[in-house]
Amino acid sequence: MVTTMTACKGCGGSMMAIDKNGKPVCTTCAGLSPDSSIPIEVEMPDTWKCSQCGKETTTEALLRRWVVIPFANATRGTYYDGCRGWD
Numbered sequence: 001m002v003t004t005m006t007a008c009k010g011c012g013g014s015m016m017a018i019d020k021n022g023k024p025v026c027t028t029c030a031g032l033s034p035d036s037s038i039p040i041e042v043e044m045p046d047t048w049k050c051s052q053c054g055k056e057t058t059t060e061a062l063l064r065r066w067v068v069i070p071f072a073n074a075t076r077g078t079y080y081d082g083c084r085g086w087d
């Protein structure tokens with residue numbers, strides 16, 4: 001099974017914010033990349049690594065836990081599991 005997600009063309013990350021028109025926006029590369037906030041469909045990797053602690057997990061396990069994988073970057077296969085808190 002191939003699972004895809006919508007990512008930002010500019011940085012490959014998931015778009016975590018929605019603007020006042022209901023359009024997903026990328027807060028990571030806004031103003032840095034001309035392709036920022038252009039949605040592309042990317043294939044999810046089989047395994048993901050937390051960008052902070054390096055803990056690996058599978059797409060299946062992540063989707064059981066979250067509807068939207070936090071700080072997911074499907075291009076790099078990284079996400080954030082909340083190990084250092086959320087603020």
Ligand SMILES: [Zn+2]
Binds near residue numbers: 008009010
């Ligand atoms: Zn971006």
Ligand SMILES: [Zn+2]
Binds near residue numbers: 051055080082
């Ligand atoms: Zn972690």
